Amino acid sequence: MRSVQLVAPRQLELHEMPETRHPRSDEVLVRLRAVGIFGTDMHWYSDGGIGSLRATYPQVLGHEPAGEIAAWGPGTGNLTAGQKVVIEPTITCGQCEFCCAGRHNNCVSVIFMSSPQMPGLFRETTSIRCPKE
Numbered sequence: 456m457r458s459v460q461l462v463a464p465r466q467l468e469l470h471e472m473p474e475t476r477h478p479r480s481d482e483v484l485v486r487l488r489a490v491g492i493f494g495t496d497m498h499w500y501s502d503g504g505i506g507s508l509r510a511t512y513p514q515v516l517g518h519e520p521a522g523e524i525a526a527w528g529p530g531t532g533n534l535t536a537g538q539k540v541v542i543e544p545t546i547t548c549g550q551c552e553f554c555c556a557g558r559h560n561n562c563v564s565v566i567f568m569s570s571p572q573m574p575g576l577f578r579e580t581t582s583i584r585c586p587k588e
């Protein structure tokens with residue numbers, strides 16, 4: 456699939472990246488339609504990092520996405536093709552004391568999309584875990 460990748464400070468290029476895998480049981484495949492530019496994206500773009508964290512090139516930015524459901528796993532509930540969704544750009548563990556207390560924003564193992572830990576969403580699709588209802 457096509458993606459916009461940061462290949463050096465202030466240098467974005469259009470490249471191919473591997474296709475998104477089919478969603479697992481608790482995931483949905485989202486066809487991305489819009490992605491905002493967050494402040495952290497600007498730091499990666501302008502400064503090549505945030506504080507002591509340095510970009511790993513190439514890096515896919517984009518961390519405020521919205522799109523439409525294209526496929527889903529059997530454990531995701533009552534969904535429909537084309538349903539509009541937004542994606543929480545943090546991946547949390549779901550097991551630490553904060554996650555278990557419903558305070559996912561304080562997860563001790565949080566991973567941010569659009570960082571060296573995980574590609575961002577300036578791309579065509581992504582598969583992501585569907586929150587439990």
Ligand SMILES: [Zn+2]
Pocket residue numbers: 547548549550551552553554561562563564565
């Ligand atoms: Zn957690």
